[in-house]
Amino acid sequence: MNINIPIAIARDEWRYWARSKLALFSCLIAGLLIVASLVSTVARIESERVTREGFQEQARETFESQPARHPHRMVHYGHYVFRVPAPLSLIDPGVDAHTGTVMFLEGHRQNSAVFSPRYASAQAGPYAELSPAFAYQVLLPLLLIVLGFAAIPREREARTDYLLYAAAVTPTQVWLGKSLALAGAACAGLAPLVIGLVIALSAGESLLIAAYMLAGYALYLFAWVFLVTAVSAWCTRASTALALLLACWTLLCVITPPVAATAAQTLAPMGGKIATDLAVVRALRDTGDGHNANDPAFAKLRAQLLEQYGVDDVADLPVNFRGMVAQWSEAKQTEIMNVFADEKMASEAAQSEVVRWLSLLSPALAFENFSKITAGTDLSQHHAFLRDAERVRFDFVQKLNNIHAEKLPFADDMQRGSSPEAERRTRMSAANWRMLEEVTTQPQTALVRISASLPQLLIALLWCVVTACIGFLRMNRRLQDAV
Amino acid sequence: MSETVLVAEELCVDRGDRRVLENVSFSVGRGDVFALLGGNGAGKSTALLTFLGFIHPSYGEAYVNGLSVKDRIREVREQTAYLPEATSLYTHLSARENLQYFLSLTGVTRSAQEIDQGLDDVSLAADVRDRRLSTYSKGMRQKVAIALAILRRTPVLLLDEPTSGLDPVAIDEFNSILGGLSQGGTTVFMVTHDVYGACQVAQRIGLLQHGRMVGLFEAGDGGQISAEAVHKTFAEQQSR
Numbered sequence: 133m134n135i136n137i138p139i140a141i142a143r144d145e146w147r148y149w150a151r152s153k154l155a156l157f158s159c160l161i162a163g164l165l166i167v168a169s170l171v172s173t174v175a176r177i178e179s180e181r182v183t184r185e186g187f188q189e190q191a192r193e194t195f196e197s198q199p200a201r202h203p204h205r206m207v208h209y210g211h212y213v214f215r216v217p218a219p220l221s222l223i224d225p226g227v228d229a230h231t232g233t234v235m236f237l238e239g240h241r242q243n244s245a246v247f248s249p250r251y252a253s254a255q256a257g258p259y260a261e262l263s264p265a266f267a268y269q270v271l272l273p274l275l276l277i278v279l280g281f282a283a284i285p286r287e288r289e290a291r292t293d294y295l296l297y298a299a300a301v302t303p304t305q306v307w308l309g310k311s312l313a314l315a316g317a318a319c320a321g322l323a324p325l326v327i328g329l330v331i332a333l334s335a336g337e338s339l340l341i342a343a344y345m346l347a348g349y350a351l352y353l354f355a356w357v358f359l360v361t362a363v364s365a366w367c368t369r370a371s372t373a374l375a376l377l378l379a380c381w382t383l384l385c386v387i388t389p390p391v392a393a394t395a396a397q398t399l400a401p402m403g404g405k406i407a408t409d410l411a412v413v414r415a416l417r418d419t420g421d422g423h424n425a426n427d428p429a430f431a432k433l434r435a436q437l438l439e440q441y442g443v444d445d446v447a448d449l450p451v452n453f454r455g456m457v458a459q460w461s462e463a464k465q466t467e468i469m470n471v472f473a474d475e476k477m478a479s480e481a482a483q484s485e486v487v488r489w490l491s492l493l494s495p496a497l498a499f500e501n502f503s504k505i506t507a508g509t510d511l512s513q514h515h516a517f518l519r520d521a522e523r524v525r526f527d528f529v530q531k532l533n534n535i536h537a538e539k540l541p542f543a544d545d546m547q548r549g550s551s552p553e554a555e556r557r558t559r560m561s562a563a564n565w566r567m568l569e570e571v572t573t574q575p576q577t578a579l580v581r582i583s584a585s586l587p588q589l590l591i592a593l594l595w596c597v598v599t600a601c602i603g604f605l606r607m608n609r610r611l612q613d614a615v
Numbered sequence: 616m617s618e619t620v621l622v623a624e625e626l627c628v629d630r631g632d633r634r635v636l637e638n639v640s641f642s643v644g645r646g647d648v649f650a651l652l653g654g655n656g657a658g659k660s661t662a663l664l665t666f667l668g669f670i671h672p673s674y675g676e677a678y679v680n681g682l683s684v685k686d687r688i689r690e691v692r693e694q695t696a697y698l699p700e701a702t703s704l705y706t707h708l709s710a711r712e713n714l715q716y717f718l719s720l721t722g723v724t725r726s727a728q729e730i731d732q733g734l735d736d737v738s739l740a741a742d743v744r745d746r747r748l749s750t751y752s753k754g755m756r757q758k759v760a761i762a763l764a765i766l767r768r769t770p771v772l773l774l775d776e777p778t779s780g781l782d783p784v785a786i787d788e789f790n791s792i793l794g795g796l797s798q799g800g801t802t803v804f805m806v807t808h809d810v811y812g813a814c815q816v817a818q819r820i821g822l823l824q825h826g827r828m829v830g831l832f833e834a835g836d837g838g839q840i841s842a843e844a845v846h847k848t849f850a851e852q853q854s855r
Contacts, residue, residue: 136722137720140719140720141720144705144716147707147712148705148707151707151747152707290703290705290706291701291703292704292705294669294697294703295697295699295703295704295717296720297669297692298667298692298695298696298697298699298773299692299697299717299720299721300689300693300721301720301721302689
């Protein structure tokens, strides 16, 4: 095939757009929206990163600068951890917008993450959620529809197709030329994304994942290019093509995602938060009250320690029995809370899996998943943050319990309610509070994210191939019935 | 007759259950102008489009330069320039841009001077050549389409109502151009309603009525076909 002809057709299509007020206006609006989404998201994410890192440092300093206290008071004083946005959040904030980004860590409890950006920006209206990912996944396909719906029927309506075919141009060359023109528009639309990726690279993102994300977005837009040209090739009238394409866009970009989410909730149901919290409380009740060393739940521990140290009374133990109880109780409770947390995360992951399977129905849905996974802002990343936060919580609580058990005399601990002198001695030095681990949740490695997102990319590729085949075959048929 | 370039061999074309061409046969020699006349719906354009492969005969075959339209459509189209009935050029382009674009699609390179010469030949005013076709009258667009057909310099011209929309002066100029092309060896097959215009330029005229060839007129040596004779036959057929 002579490739010069499709290129000439593509160039003319660009010239047509350049002289069409509708096309120019649409490109201007789409361009402004994309650039605005990038600028606003970069500014927002950078501000959140600085804020969260600042608050994280402040929270650490506040914890470490606490005066001398009983270590168990520090267990309940607690500590805050903040999730720092991933570098590619500026392209796709992903689940960050819905899930919390701050967690309060304390003894005996696994608190939920709070302060999601969506909640925080509720008063700012929907614009607050306009991310580059949304602009590319939902708005840019709309621009491709506006530019391309009439690409082929316009020739037929103006009867220029006669002249093209009579000039030995094949319908396949016409289809390819129109697709090339539209693909060129899609590539031009990716320019702001490249800028966003460069910013993400400077924030520490890997070049491999940035290139992969760019290729993925290009592929997604090409799927739309071929869908638009396939429908355009199928319809003899431009108005029919526009109506059909708008219906496809509404179905694939607007209706399918919430329908998939609802289907996921139905197919992989989760227990409600209240029911789950009550079940956790019931299960924890059986482990005993860690604040009461005389709770029968700790009789076995008491017996073990007495035997281990060869003494008859807990007062004779070389360790603080109350501290040991607190340590043992925290471990038991954490074990139980982790079971519930794992179940919840498994349920959420199961729902995500359902949505991923339903992605076969919509390239937009598939690509939404691809984008989040690649950006490191998907559910698994949020789960990693929760696990990391729990590791930090358990670590600092047990370290405090260990200080309680190892450094604080049992007798003073028992008398601190009645003796101010004993109470003073139970206050541990502030130097002990320098124990906090960092929450260092980072996006998974490039290769892990690529392998996790590959199936979603393949779905977009499948759409690309299928729609390209439909357009190609339809145009080949048009050769037979060109009149 | 000189070497045969266009051949219609017992062409039958059906549309649904209606036969629009019935056993139509004719041939056109190199450098000849063959005009097909007939009333509305007689099948003139159908016969012409059969040579471009846009319409497939249910029986019979069409040949261009010995090439079967059915089997060698790409080569056939490379050898023919087509002027459609409804002028179909891009209204977002100027006359010059239209010519450059369509010529580039056919792989033909013409210089700016040659394009201007083509537009001079069809008498398109120089000051409108860079204006978009959306501002042109029907006649002006027709001139651009004719210029395109001429500039392709193909051995065969297929013209569907070429003088439609042209003023009398432009028609005379067009007929003069056609005469020149014919003398240069270009074979022309045109369908038209214009009996008098056809008689001025055509060496042979076919008369089509309800899809059948009902008359074939041939000019004598150096002479013209009698418009009265054609008109009389046409009127007789119409009244039947």
